[in-house]
Amino acid sequence: MSNLRRGIVAPAIVLLLAATAAPLSAQAPAQSPAVSQPVPSPPLATLDAHRVVPVPANVTVAAGEPFVFSANTKLVTDGPAELTRTGEYLARILRKSTALRLPVSGFKRGSPSAGNVVLLRVDTSAVASVGTAPTARDEGYTLDIAADTIRLVARTPAGVFFGVATLRQLLPWGIEAEQSALRLAPTVSVPPGRIVDSPRFAWRGSMLDVARHFFTVDEVKQHIDLMALYKFNRLHLHLADDQGWRIAIASWPKLTQVGGSSEVGGASGGFYTKADYAEIVRYAAARHIMVVPEIDMPGHSNAAIAAYPQLGCSRPTPNIYGEGTQSAGVYTGIRVGWSALCPDKALTWRFVNDVVREIASITPGPYFHIGGDEVEVLNHTQYARFVERVQAIVHKHGKTMVGWEEVGKATLRQGSIAQLWRSDTALLAVKQGNQLIMSPGPRTYLDMKYTPATEVGLRWAGYIELRTAYDWDPATYSAGLSEQAILGVEAPLWSETVRNLNSAQYLLVPRLPALAEVAWSAQAARSWEGFRTRIATHAARWRLLGINFYASPQVEWAP
Amino acid sequence: MSNLRRGIVAPAIVLLLAATAAPLSAQAPAQSPAVSQPVPSPPLATLDAHRVVPVPANVTVAAGEPFVFSANTKLVTDGPAELTRTGEYLARILRKSTALRLPVSGFKRGSPSAGNVVLLRVDTSAVASVGTAPTARDEGYTLDIAADTIRLVARTPAGVFFGVATLRQLLPWGIEAEQSALRLAPTVSVPPGRIVDSPRFAWRGSMLDVARHFFTVDEVKQHIDLMALYKFNRLHLHLADDQGWRIAIASWPKLTQVGGSSEVGGASGGFYTKADYAEIVRYAAARHIMVVPEIDMPGHSNAAIAAYPQLGCSRPTPNIYGEGTQSAGVYTGIRVGWSALCPDKALTWRFVNDVVREIASITPGPYFHIGGDEVEVLNHTQYARFVERVQAIVHKHGKTMVGWEEVGKATLRQGSIAQLWRSDTALLAVKQGNQLIMSPGPRTYLDMKYTPATEVGLRWAGYIELRTAYDWDPATYSAGLSEQAILGVEAPLWSETVRNLNSAQYLLVPRLPALAEVAWSAQAARSWEGFRTRIATHAARWRLLGINFYASPQVEWAP
CATH class of the missing domain: 3.20.20.80 (Glycosidases)
Structure with a gap:
């Protein structure tokens, strides 16, 4: 039995997300037949990383509410200017199917660091959390997901990008739709937990x-x-x-x-x-x-x-x-x-x-x-x-x-x-x-x-x-x-x-x-x-x- | 049971064609492991058109030997100059996987009209054989396959082209390979018979x-x-x-x-x-x-x-x-x-x-x-x-x-x-x-x-x-x-x-x-x-x- 099947029967957090937005259809006459059965694209029930390829080094499941992407979600980058590019990369993926605004801004004094924020951060002292091997230093990342914040920290912009690749796979697959598959759904969410990860080979x-x-x-x-x-x-x-x-x-x-x-x-x-x-x-x-x-x-x-x-x-x-x-x-x-x-x-x-x-x-x-x-x-x-x-x-x-x-x-x-x-x-x-x-x-x-x-x-x-x-x-x-x-x-x-x-x-x-x-x-x-x-x-x-x-x-x- | 499966068990004319030409492989060391099981790509056992889409109007199965493409096969075109383009189109498809030369030439007095020849011909009097409706006149064709000749005749170059589309589907699917799937096979063949065909709609x-x-x-x-x-x-x-x-x-x-x-x-x-x-x-x-x-x-x-x-x-x-x-x-x-x-x-x-x-x-x-x-x-x-x-x-x-x-x-x-x-x-x-x-x-x-x-x-x-x-x-x-x-x-x-x-x-x-x-x-x-x-x-x-x-x-x- 695949994880996706298991996800469907998990009762608490599963959202049935409409796979197409019927009233928005091009060439759609007013009398177009009503078709109501959606394709479910469920979020992960817990952060068991049963979807992530390549498998992360260390996954810790946390209790509590998931992080919910919403109209208020902001992406904040804290580090070199090129982090903005990675922030926009993530935002574009999410905007396409959710129509959320997801503004991307650099961290300034007074920037929100919690409260429905996704924080992408380069911190050269982050080595302790991801390991000391050269590949870990260069490309490792730590991804902390809580109800109010997602914090993705790495020693390099590359590490942040690879962390985004993990985050993407933790989201419902429906976010990859080229049109408004999720647009009528209230939320896209990620269950809470922590992933510490770094590559074996450079x-x-x-x-x-x-x-x-x-x-x-x-x-x-x-x-x-x-x-x-x-x-x-x-x-x-x-x-x-x-x-x-x-x-x-x-x-x-x-x-x-x-x-x-x-x-x-x-x-x-x-x-x-x-x-x-x-x-x-x-x-x-x-x-x-x-x-x-x-x-x-x-x-x-x-x-x-x-x-x-x-x-x-x-x-x-x-x-x-x-x-x-x-x-x-x-x-x-x-x-x-x-x-x-x-x-x-x-x-x-x-x-x-x-x-x-x-x-x-x-x-x-x-x-x-x-x-x-x-x-x-x-x-x-x-x-x-x-x-x-x-x-x-x-x-x-x-x-x-x-x-x-x-x-x-x-x-x-x-x-x-x-x-x-x-x-x-x-x-x-x-x-x-x-x-x-x-x-x-x-x-x-x-x-x-x-x-x-x-x-x-x-x-x-x-x-x-x-x-x-x-x-x-x-x-x-x-x-x-x-x-x-x-x-x-x-x-x-x-x-x-x-x-x-x-x-x-x-x-x-x-x-x-x-x-x-x-x-x-x-x-x-x-x-x-x-x-x-x-x-x-x-x-x-x-x-x-x-x-x-x-x-x-x-x-x-x-x- | 599909026609392809039936084709495989027909004993007489089935050729097991090597799907790859092992000794020709790039980056192939001399000691590359011998792998001998081929993918069969059988020719049609009889011209039952059980492969052709769209289904032709009229198919007549003939007795006798199939037409065999060989090193001697010539493509001869008889009609407007643009027929040469269709001849080359067919030849390119066949050359790619067979490495046969398949020269294309215009019909002249003395050109072979039989003897391992594929003849593509425009004949404005061909209406009798393909029907009298406008679409038949414009795009119909007659395809005669015998042991020594394939004759494809239509009133227009378009009709000849659509006949080539039919002929293509009568050949083993292995001819579509991008490399020498059939190169080591002795022949590609088509069983004898006649197809008279024309479109319903223009x-x-x-x-x-x-x-x-x-x-x-x-x-x-x-x-x-x-x-x-x-x-x-x-x-x-x-x-x-x-x-x-x-x-x-x-x-x-x-x-x-x-x-x-x-x-x-x-x-x-x-x-x-x-x-x-x-x-x-x-x-x-x-x-x-x-x-x-x-x-x-x-x-x-x-x-x-x-x-x-x-x-x-x-x-x-x-x-x-x-x-x-x-x-x-x-x-x-x-x-x-x-x-x-x-x-x-x-x-x-x-x-x-x-x-x-x-x-x-x-x-x-x-x-x-x-x-x-x-x-x-x-x-x-x-x-x-x-x-x-x-x-x-x-x-x-x-x-x-x-x-x-x-x-x-x-x-x-x-x-x-x-x-x-x-x-x-x-x-x-x-x-x-x-x-x-x-x-x-x-x-x-x-x-x-x-x-x-x-x-x-x-x-x-x-x-x-x-x-x-x-x-x-x-x-x-x-x-x-x-x-x-x-x-x-x-x-x-x-x-x-x-x-x-x-x-x-x-x-x-x-x-x-x-x-x-x-x-x-x-x-x-x-x-x-x-x-x-x-x-x-x-x-x-x-x-x-x-x-x-x-x-x-x-x-x-x-x-």
Whole structure:
């Protein structure tokens, strides 16, 4: 039995909220048939956090009345100016469905600190309450809910934002409606209690492969909204591969003119202008998500070589395997490993320097991902030297290098990061004292099919049903790893089979929320049974938010 | 039991097709686990058309071998140059998943007309085979499938295109995969037989309300692709309402600057430039779908009045009903009936003339939809005069007027079209000798919820489960109607609750395919039991195409 069902029968605090406002309907004639049965969207009966994903570290239920959002509710922010943005983010969510005013103001002497107030506060002394580990300091929060006040306190604005994500899930799912689902209901309420929470890992990432299939800025924003629901903080964009080059580089204009003209399957592709990229960065930053750009090199580089053939030692032969059509030289098949930038040409290094320089200059975050995977046409020494030289260029332009685990074959700078995906070379990086992002294919590659019967996706890393994505511990996944060696967890979505956002979400949801919990919640705090009970209550929210999902039979979805 | 299940057990012609091509996978290490169980995507065992929606008029099963697509298959077009576009459309669908070359060429003396050839032909004498009614002449087709040739013949290129839509559904659903699902399979085949088919109604429409929520060009194209699957031929775009103005008008730039800045719920809205609109028109025309633009007037006009307050007799008071926030004067609530252009000002008529002129000049189709619904702030005479004056302007700019059924209160020109939605005023148009587009709310308003338990949608016109959308006859829907009075059927999707394409598709599918059959197939040829069996086989296709849908419990979906 799901929590939502239990919520419905709890007698005391359940409000039956009209799901539509019949007399307000557009095109509604006066004689429109009266339809009275509402869809209940009940508030939590008690603060048992049976809905919250990722599961919070510590939940204390309190006695007493719930906090009730009303016409008098004020949002008060106390801290850096950017807190106002988070206050408005919360207010917009609530205003949409409740029509409450919910004014947002900065704290001043005399500001109300109680009396139907939601207080969002940054307090650098708040470390005591959320723990002393670096991730707790940076992103932990304390959420106190009482009848007259909600107090959300963190050491950083990011912590406050993640606390808002928790608060959002404690509200009835009807608040996610795009129209006045709750407008006729008197109140939206939250039961009293206290949540103290902080993440296990600092890097909680989702990767979109916008190279194999292009995703529009609008689609990427919708993906960022999904990430924000589940406290992700890194959006890794795979911006270039054999099939497409997706970011405008002023000094090499053919990269997008030619390399951006196609995609897997032969459709017309696309690319981001620098203004588009800046808009994605801005939209993500407002949700405390950092964009990590990846230009895959020296392999996976046919789109660049199609645009500038001199970048190859010889022209790659995309039909070498007997399949794959081409449009203006851009590959539309899905084989890997056959293309490489020529490591011995001065032109290649001018190209790498220009690309890293231009992208670094429009990327506020500290990371630049160089790819580095699956290079079959260079020998070991050529490969290692290539990575070391790119690493120096990335460093020169003020960024920290991230690369797929193969980069461990090179000599890494302190702080460079390797991304585990196939496990066999990742330990080379750990032995050099570098940290790992955990993206093991059989657990986190969300382009894998759920089961043999689900149509979309590939299967070479195995089928990944929901429990498989959820039920593992990054620290014990591979021999030779330890908690300290792990910077975080990331779920890549390669897009060979993924033609649009709808297909992407079918593969992402509910596995991405499962991996959010792997990345955020302490191993001891989480369990498969707990997760499947909590995630069952999210389906109504996804439908209202316009998020497609796979209704895994491993979950008893709320009706 | 669904047809798909039966197909699987038919022993003779079933090919088990690998759903993914394991050795081709990106990021696939050599040691990737072997996974061998394929997803079967069987061809039809016989040409029983148990998959095709809308159901064809006449299907004859033939004995003999199937037509097999192979490396030798050629597509030959015989008719106007635009047939090449349809040939390429079919070839692109097949190439994507099969990697067959499928060259498309025009017919010349000596061209093969048999021997593994798909022949697409326009023949004005083909009327005998598809019937003599105007719709049959304009859009009917004959599809002959034999072991050595597929011959698709119609009197018009549109007929050929609709025949291709049928052929597509006769192919295994695996052909819709975005990658090489079938690439390792030896063949794709179609069983032999003959289909003679033509539409019941000339107007088969889908309306998108891009005013309440804006849809990007990319989203509209995805919607057009869905329409093309089911032989729709009219895309009605509701381009202006109280909450938004979505098309650039050079002579009135604030319409989009102000009126395009917001939408229901307060998000940032958007609008189409003329280039965007032209791209939508082009993309639709390539699929034989005509764009019908609507500017709703004199009511539903607050977005225009927010931009140019002089267009109102007085400034509308959007808070008159006590709800609805505004951004720069644009309304973000969902009440109706309170706004109107001022009928007595010269400025209003300059505005109407400019808007009709500019939109007519970029719209190749013959129709201009003027809205005309739900005007509560003008009296009967004011309203009728307004519609008559707009009708004259539409005519002056070379277009035929379409309006919601209330326009029947005015004196209509011969050929003007009324769109039934609430039934009480539609007969006024019929009595004047004008035809109706049938969009009765309780059957075709696809923004209505399926059931009380489905979250998205409104309910004022009633719940519309799949059978309700399917199981009615336009000719007998209302007393006083007849087949001759009906131009066609259209399914509006108002977007108060619809925030993105995913939400739209959740409401549209499978009801839009049901209404495609209401509009295309003869009443005697169709039945609920037949439809629910056929549509069950479409789910796999939708998932591969990235189309969201509601898995109605009224259908036994194929697994």
